[in-house]
Amino acid sequence: DTAVSQTPKYLVTQMGNDKSIKCEQNLGHDTMYWYKQDSKKFLKIMFSYNNKELIINETVPNRFSPKSPDKAHLNLHINSLELGDSAVYFCASSQVASGRASDTQYFGPGTRLTVL
Amino acid sequence: QKEVEQDPGPLSVPEGAIVSLNCTYSNSAFQYFMWYRQYSRKGPELLMYTYSSGNKEDGRFTAQVDKSSKYISLFIRDSQPSDSATYLCAMSRNGANSKLTFGKGITLSVRP
Numbered sequence: 001d002t003a004v005s006q007t008p009k010y011l012v013t014q015m016g017n018d019k020s021i022k023c024e025q026n027l028g029h030d031t032m033y034w035y036k037q038d039s040k041k042f043l044k045i046m047f048s049y050n051n052k053e054l055i056i057n058e059t060v061p062n063r064f065s066p067k068s069p070d071k072a073h074l075n076l077h078i079n080s081l082e083l084g085d086s087a088v089y090f091c092a093s094s095q096v097a098s099g100r101a102s103d104t105q106y107f108g109p110g111t112r113l114t115v116l
Numbered sequence: 117q118k119e120v121e122q123d124p125g126p127l128s129v130p131e132g133a134i135v136s137l138n139c140t141y142s143n144s145a146f147q148y149f150m151w152y153r154q155y156s157r158k159g160p161e162l163l164m165y166t167y168s169s170g171n172k173e174d175g176r177f178t179a180q181v182d183k184s185s186k187y188i189s190l191f192i193r194d195s196q197p198s199d200s201a202t203y204l205c206a207m208s209r210n211g212a213n214s215k216l217t218f219g220k221g222i223t224l225s226v227r228p
Contacts, residue, residue: 004159031213041202041221043160048215056215090159094213101148101167101211107159 003027004108006091012114013081021076021111023091031055032074033092033105034066043090049074050096081115088112119143122205122219130227135192139205139219142186146207146217149181151190154202154221163203164190165212195226 004025013019025032033056034046048056049068063079074091091108122139129135137151148167152160164179166172166188172179178191188207192199205219 041154041204041223043204043218043221045215045217092159096213098213101213102165103211103213104150104162104165105213105216107161109159110157 004091004093004106006089006108006111008111009109010112010114012116014116015081015083017081018077018079019081019113020078021089021091021113023074023076023108025072025091025093025106025108027093027095027106029093029095029106030071031094031096032068032071033094034074034076035090035092035107037088037090037110039087047074047076078113081113083115086113086115118220119217120205120207120219122222124220125222126225127222128225128227129195131195131197133195133226135195135199135224135226137190137192137203137205137222137224139188139207140186141188141207141217143207143217144183144186145209148208148211148214149179149188150206150208150212150216151177151179152204152206152218154204156201160204162212192224195224197226197228200225 031050047066052068088110092105094105151164153163154160169183180189204221206216
Protein backbone atom coordinates (compact mmCIF):
# COMPACT_ATOMS: atom_id res chain seq x y z
CA ASP A 1 0.00 0.00 0.00
CA THR A 2 1.54 3.26 -1.14
CA ALA A 3 1.09 6.01 1.45
CA VAL A 4 1.76 8.99 -0.81
CA SER A 5 1.51 8.41 -4.54
CA GLN A 6 2.21 10.70 -7.46
CA THR A 7 1.40 10.49 -11.15
CA PRO A 8 3.09 10.55 -13.51
CA LYS A 9 6.49 9.36 -12.35
CA TYR A 10 8.21 10.85 -15.39
CA LEU A 11 7.07 13.75 -17.52
CA VAL A 12 8.90 14.95 -20.62
CA THR A 13 7.40 17.90 -22.43
CA GLN A 14 8.16 20.86 -24.64
CA MET A 15 8.65 24.45 -23.53
CA GLY A 16 5.42 26.39 -23.49
CA ASN A 17 3.18 23.41 -22.74
CA ASP A 18 0.82 23.12 -19.76
CA LYS A 19 1.03 20.04 -17.57
CA SER A 20 -0.39 18.67 -14.31
CA ILE A 21 1.00 16.40 -11.62
CA LYS A 22 -1.34 14.55 -9.29
CA CYS A 23 -0.80 13.50 -5.69
CA GLU A 24 -2.87 11.30 -3.41
CA GLN A 25 -2.31 10.21 0.18
CA ASN A 26 -4.11 7.41 2.00
CA LEU A 27 -2.76 8.21 5.46
CA GLY A 28 -5.74 10.29 6.56
CA HIS A 29 -3.49 13.35 6.97
CA ASP A 30 -4.90 16.87 6.99
CA THR A 31 -1.96 18.67 5.37
CA MET A 32 -0.24 18.24 2.02
CA TYR A 33 2.81 19.88 0.46
CA TRP A 34 4.57 20.38 -2.85
CA TYR A 35 8.38 20.56 -2.93
CA LYS A 36 10.79 21.13 -5.80
CA GLN A 37 14.21 19.43 -5.86
CA ASP A 38 16.69 20.81 -8.34
CA SER A 39 19.54 18.99 -10.06
CA LYS A 40 21.83 19.70 -7.11
CA LYS A 41 19.43 17.95 -4.73
CA PHE A 42 18.29 21.20 -3.11
CA LEU A 43 14.76 20.66 -1.80
CA LYS A 44 12.51 23.66 -1.37
CA ILE A 45 8.90 23.96 -0.32
CA MET A 46 6.47 25.51 -2.80
CA PHE A 47 2.98 25.16 -1.34
CA SER A 48 1.11 23.64 1.56
CA TYR A 49 -2.60 22.96 2.02
CA ASN A 50 -4.36 22.20 5.29
CA ASN A 51 -7.88 20.81 4.92
CA LYS A 52 -8.05 22.19 1.36
CA GLU A 53 -6.93 25.66 2.48
CA LEU A 54 -3.67 27.17 1.18
CA ILE A 55 -1.42 27.89 4.17
CA ILE A 56 2.06 28.14 2.64
CA ASN A 57 2.70 29.87 -0.65
CA GLU A 58 6.39 30.48 -1.20
CA THR A 59 7.80 32.77 -3.87
CA VAL A 60 6.84 30.66 -6.84
CA PRO A 61 5.95 31.95 -10.32
CA ASN A 62 2.20 32.23 -10.73
CA ARG A 63 2.48 29.77 -13.62
CA PHE A 64 2.34 27.19 -10.83
CA SER A 65 -1.12 26.65 -9.42
CA PRO A 66 -1.91 24.06 -6.76
CA LYS A 67 -5.39 22.69 -6.33
CA SER A 68 -6.76 20.56 -3.51
CA PRO A 69 -10.13 18.98 -4.38
CA ASP A 70 -10.22 17.21 -1.01
CA LYS A 71 -7.93 16.44 1.95
CA ALA A 72 -6.46 13.37 0.27
CA HIS A 73 -5.49 15.01 -3.01
CA LEU A 74 -3.22 17.87 -4.01
CA ASN A 75 -2.53 18.54 -7.66
CA LEU A 76 0.00 20.88 -9.24
CA HIS A 77 -0.72 22.56 -12.57
CA ILE A 78 2.07 24.31 -14.43
CA ASN A 79 1.36 26.69 -17.30
CA SER A 80 3.77 27.75 -20.05
CA LEU A 81 6.55 25.41 -18.97
CA GLU A 82 10.10 26.77 -19.05
CA LEU A 83 13.49 25.04 -19.17
CA GLY A 84 14.14 26.06 -15.56
CA ASP A 85 11.10 24.13 -14.40
CA SER A 86 12.98 20.88 -15.03
CA ALA A 87 13.31 19.26 -11.60
CA VAL A 88 11.90 16.53 -9.41
CA TYR A 89 8.63 17.53 -7.75
CA PHE A 90 7.75 15.84 -4.48
CA CYS A 91 4.40 15.71 -2.78
CA ALA A 92 4.30 15.13 0.98
CA SER A 93 1.66 14.87 3.69
CA SER A 94 1.50 15.15 7.46
CA GLN A 95 -0.97 15.38 10.31
CA VAL A 96 -0.97 18.84 11.83
CA ALA A 97 -4.20 18.68 13.85
CA SER A 98 -2.62 16.21 16.26
CA GLY A 99 -0.59 19.05 17.76
CA ARG A 100 2.44 16.77 17.97
CA ALA A 101 5.45 18.63 16.58
CA SER A 102 7.17 15.29 15.97
CA ASP A 103 4.57 14.11 13.42
CA THR A 104 6.66 13.73 10.33
CA GLN A 105 6.04 14.56 6.70
CA TYR A 106 5.77 11.53 4.42
CA PHE A 107 7.08 12.07 0.93
CA GLY A 108 5.89 10.57 -2.32
CA PRO A 109 8.27 8.99 -4.85
CA GLY A 110 8.59 12.17 -6.90
CA THR A 111 7.75 13.24 -10.45
CA ARG A 112 10.76 13.86 -12.65
CA LEU A 113 9.86 16.71 -15.02
CA THR A 114 12.05 17.41 -18.04
CA VAL A 115 11.28 20.44 -20.19
CA LEU A 116 12.88 20.39 -23.64
CA GLN B 117 23.77 33.41 2.45
CA LYS B 118 21.26 30.57 2.57
CA GLU B 119 19.37 30.00 5.82
CA VAL B 120 20.76 26.47 6.05
CA GLU B 121 24.21 25.48 4.83
CA GLN B 122 25.29 21.88 4.52
CA ASP B 123 28.83 20.57 4.02
CA PRO B 124 29.39 19.95 0.31
CA GLY B 125 29.90 16.45 -1.02
CA PRO B 126 30.05 13.89 -2.27
CA LEU B 127 31.53 11.79 0.51
CA SER B 128 32.99 8.31 0.06
CA VAL B 129 34.03 6.16 3.03
CA PRO B 130 34.97 2.50 3.57
CA GLU B 131 32.52 0.16 5.25
CA GLY B 132 32.74 0.38 9.03
CA ALA B 133 33.87 4.01 9.09
CA ILE B 134 32.33 6.65 11.33
CA VAL B 135 30.63 9.32 9.25
CA SER B 136 30.00 12.89 10.37
CA LEU B 137 27.54 15.05 8.45
CA ASN B 138 27.08 18.70 9.41
CA CYS B 139 24.82 21.69 8.85
CA THR B 140 24.91 25.27 10.03
CA TYR B 141 22.03 27.71 10.06
CA SER B 142 21.46 31.41 10.51
CA ASN B 143 17.84 31.63 11.70
CA SER B 144 17.73 31.49 15.50
CA ALA B 145 13.97 30.87 15.36
CA PHE B 146 14.54 27.27 14.29
CA GLN B 147 13.60 24.94 17.15
CA TYR B 148 13.16 21.59 15.41
CA PHE B 149 15.93 19.78 13.60
CA MET B 150 15.68 16.78 11.34
CA TRP B 151 17.77 14.56 9.16
CA TYR B 152 16.23 12.98 6.11
CA ARG B 153 17.68 10.14 4.07
CA GLN B 154 16.96 9.93 0.36
CA TYR B 155 17.85 6.89 -1.69
CA SER B 156 18.40 7.31 -5.40
CA ARG B 157 15.16 7.95 -7.31
CA LYS B 158 13.10 7.88 -4.09
CA GLY B 159 11.45 10.44 -1.83
CA PRO B 160 13.14 11.63 1.38
CA GLU B 161 12.31 9.76 4.58
CA LEU B 162 12.74 11.02 8.11
CA LEU B 163 15.76 9.51 9.82
CA MET B 164 16.19 11.56 12.99
CA TYR B 165 14.18 14.26 14.75
CA THR B 166 15.33 16.44 17.63
CA TYR B 167 13.90 19.39 19.46
CA SER B 168 16.22 22.17 20.65
CA SER B 169 19.79 21.45 21.76
CA GLY B 170 21.09 18.05 22.78
CA ASN B 171 21.86 14.58 21.49
CA LYS B 172 19.61 11.81 20.31
CA GLU B 173 20.70 8.29 19.53
CA ASP B 174 18.92 5.66 17.45
CA GLY B 175 20.92 2.53 16.76
CA ARG B 176 23.99 3.46 14.73
CA PHE B 177 22.77 7.04 14.25
CA THR B 178 23.31 9.99 16.59
CA ALA B 179 21.93 13.46 16.00
CA GLN B 180 23.50 16.39 17.78
CA VAL B 181 22.19 19.96 18.01
CA ASP B 182 24.11 22.95 19.36
CA LYS B 183 21.78 25.92 19.18
CA SER B 184 24.34 28.30 20.66
CA SER B 185 26.60 27.66 17.67
CA LYS B 186 23.72 27.11 15.24
CA TYR B 187 25.25 23.80 14.27
CA ILE B 188 23.78 20.32 13.86
CA SER B 189 25.43 17.01 13.12
CA LEU B 190 24.52 13.46 12.22
CA PHE B 191 26.95 10.69 13.13
CA ILE B 192 26.75 7.24 11.57
CA ARG B 193 28.72 4.51 13.34
CA ASP B 194 29.86 1.30 11.64
CA SER B 195 28.66 2.59 8.27
CA GLN B 196 27.21 0.03 5.87
CA PRO B 197 26.85 0.02 2.08
CA SER B 198 23.08 0.29 2.69
CA ASP B 199 23.73 3.73 4.21
CA SER B 200 24.71 5.00 0.75
CA ALA B 201 22.20 7.76 0.05
CA THR B 202 21.76 11.52 0.08
CA TYR B 203 21.36 13.01 3.55
CA LEU B 204 19.46 16.26 3.97
CA CYS B 205 19.27 18.32 7.11
CA ALA B 206 16.02 20.19 7.68
CA MET B 207 14.83 22.71 10.23
CA SER B 208 11.63 24.43 11.25
CA ARG B 209 10.14 26.80 13.79
CA ASN B 210 7.07 24.77 14.59
CA GLY B 211 7.76 21.08 14.18
CA ALA B 212 8.35 18.27 11.70
CA ASN B 213 4.87 18.84 10.24
CA SER B 214 5.32 22.54 9.47
CA LYS B 215 7.34 24.48 6.92
CA LEU B 216 10.75 22.82 6.57
CA THR B 217 13.89 24.56 5.36
CA PHE B 218 16.37 22.07 3.92
CA GLY B 219 20.11 22.05 3.45
CA LYS B 220 21.52 21.21 0.04
CA GLY B 221 22.05 17.55 0.83
CA ILE B 222 25.21 15.49 0.79
CA THR B 223 25.59 12.23 -1.11
CA LEU B 224 27.30 9.50 0.91
CA SER B 225 28.80 6.39 -0.63
CA VAL B 226 29.95 3.54 1.64
CA ARG B 227 32.39 1.24 -0.13
CA PRO B 228 32.27 -2.49 0.73
